[in-house]
Amino acid sequence: MVTRKRLTQFLVSNGYKRGGVDKTLFIKNVDSDIVIAQIYVEDIVFGPTSNTLVQEFVKQMTNELEMSMVGELTYFLGLQVTQSEDGTLISQSKYAKNLVKKFGMESAKHAKTPMGTTVKLTKDENGVKVDPTLYRSMIGSLLYLTASRPDISYSVGVCARYQDDPMESHVTAVK
Structure with a gap:
């Protein structure tokens, strides 16, 4: 089991900036793209702006922290998430x-x-x-x-x- 502290240290050491107000939010700028990662207890929700960054993030997490991908986000904290090519719909x-x-x-x-x-x-x-x-x-x-x-x-x-x-x-x- 990965602790929040270890996960935080890992993200910061890999170029992520921790949120000023929300300490569970991490942001990394890569050229003109961005990766946003949100930690909630033992879960991570992340959203890069390029497929390359998706693959890189998943590789880092699975290799270094032995984490597994559960799949595309569909439900989180009472929010239903539907993703399509037209955008992302969030409903409750x-x-x-x-x-x-x-x-x-x-x-x-x-x-x-x-x-x-x-x-x-x-x-x-x-x-x-x-x-x-x-x-x-x-x-x-x-x-x-x-x-x-x-x-x-x-x-x-x-x-x-x-x-x-x-x-x-x-x-x-x-x-």
């Missing part, structure tokens, strides 16, 4: 479906758009209290979903304001 449809199931909303009516910007959500001091842990879980899950759904960012942000003392009206808005 599976993650979103799991959220619907997790929060018992399989039979709920679908909304075609996020909460409107004219909706006024208030503190609702006279409302029925709900479990704040459940509410925070819903908000956290939706915040992660904004990675591929920036259209819900505003709505999630408005609902996130009420995590301290959520009421039934807030849960309704989240749903």
Whole structure:
């Protein structure tokens, strides 16, 4: 098993620069091409801009660190990845479906758009209290979903304001 420390040392010694903010991100410039490698626990996701760099990276990793290629990236941290000649599509449809199931909303009516910007959500001091842990879980899950759904960012942000003392009206808005 390769440790993160050993992998980091190997990448840095082979010309990769470590990210300033994200210490698990490594970038190497080779002429006009680039290799980006992201470490997550024991996995590496990498993406060079040329086939030559792909082959070089795989060769280095398999020879030096006895790592194996699992194949093309299709699913990572709740993100579905589809690659084609036209580009790369990242979606979270599976993650979103799991959220619907997790929060018992399989039979709920679908909304075609996020909460409107004219909706006024208030503190609702006279409302029925709900479990704040459940509410925070819903908000956290939706915040992660904004990675591929920036259209819900505003709505999630408005609902996130009420995590301290959520009421039934807030849960309704989240749903």
